[in-house]
Amino acid sequence: MAASTTGKQHPLPSSKPGSEPLIPRAADVFGQEDHHDIKYKRLSWPLVAVLMIAEIVSNGMLSLPSSLAVVGMVPGLIIIVFLGIFATYTSRLLVDFKLRHPEVHTMGDAGYIMFGPLGRDMMAFGTCCFSIFASGGQMLAGQIALASLSDNKLCLMLYTGIFAVPTLLFSLPRTFHGLSWISIASVLSIFVAGVVAMAAAGISPDPSRSVQVAVPSNFYTAFISITNPVFSFAGHFM
Numbered sequence: 001m002a003a004s005t006t007g008k009q010h011p012l013p014s015s016k017p018g019s020e021p022l023i024p025r026a027a028d029v030f031g032q033e034d035h036h037d038i039k040y041k042r043l044s045w046p047l048v049a050v051l052m053i054a055e056i057v058s059n060g061m062l063s064l065p066s067s068l069a070v071v072g073m074v075p076g077l078i079i080i081v082f083l084g085i086f087a088t089y090t091s092r093l094l095v096d097f098k099l100r101h102p103e104v105h106t107m108g109d110a111g112y113i114m115f116g117p118l119g120r121d122m123m124a125f126g127t128c129c130f131s132i133f134a135s136g137g138q139m140l141a142g143q144i145a146l147a148s149l150s151d152n153k154l155c156l157m158l159y160t161g162i163f164a165v166p167t168l169l170f171s172l173p174r175t176f177h178g179l180s181w182i183s184i185a186s187v188l189s190i191f192v193a194g195v196v197a198m199a200a201a202g203i204s205p206d207p208s209r210s211v212q213v214a215v216p217s218n219f220y221t222a223f224i225s226i227t228n229p230v231f232s233f234a235g236h237f238m
Helices: 045-060 062-069 073-099 107-147 156-170 177-203 219-233
Strands: none
Touching: 045 062, 045 177, 045 219, 062 073, 062 219, 073 219
């Protein structure tokens, strides 16, 4: 109810006389999907968790040990813990921003709210670049896997093309609900790969390897090794 300057009260607009006042809903980029053939908002939080694990953990789980080997246990653990805390903090910021601005759908939309048209263009460009490079990283991983399994019998670009075909087919479900079911297989496969890698390292250890607190290294090598955990924790920005 809203009070006028004369002290009288006037009801808010309603759909029917005598019905409850209509409360304006927050702007939603997908709108109301009750009667739509294609519904986008079908993702449950367990599937969100699986999707995020597949997107983040699978990107760099097996590359983290290489970072520890290059810079040492203490610097490597400090970097991993710091990036984990930083990723958690920025994830909370993203959630809070989305709750305050439900009309936002992409990083470009967020950039427009914060910095205007220039911010929209810059953040949209950054999102596209991140998507391209992240996909390229996965293509490279598939290329290396196929080359290792076949003893490099084919051209590396051919391996990339072979891996790109199923990647394209599995990405055809254009909703996160469809992709989340595929992510279950991704999580299981990376979990099995991690267990197998740890078991193999324990059964057949490399005699030349030893656990070191810190390893002296040049800037280039250390920087490249640090990008592995950075890439691992960067998936939530998508």
